[in-house]
Amino acid sequence: MNIINSRAVHVLKNPLAFALQVLKAFQANQGLLLAGAVAYYALLSIVPLLILMVINFGILMRCSLKSALPAPV
Numbered sequence: 001m002n003i004i005n006s007r008a009v010h011v012l013k014n015p016l017a018f019a020l021q022v023l024k025a026f027q028a029n030q031g032l033l034l035a036g037a038v039a040y041y042a043l044l045s046i047v048p049l050l051i052l053m054v055i056n057f058g059i060l061m062r063c064s065l066k067s068a069l070p071a072p073v
Contacts, residue, residue, distance in 0.1 A: 004012075011018045026032075
């Protein structure tokens with residue numbers, strides 16, 4: 001039984017050639033543009049989520065403080 005296939009053996013024998021092929025393919029497929037788009041949309045979706053989390057945390061803390069305060073005399 002062969003655990004490592006021929007492609008993996010080729011990569012392990014020639015790591016610099018593999019790295020060069022990866023960089024060429026990255027450039028050919030406009031990798032920087034795609035990575036920028038992913039980062040942009042990730043930021044675009046995380047910021048509103050963080051805003052909602054802060055709002056919910058504030059509401060939770062306000063309710064928690066109201067129940068912790070003693071009743072007025």
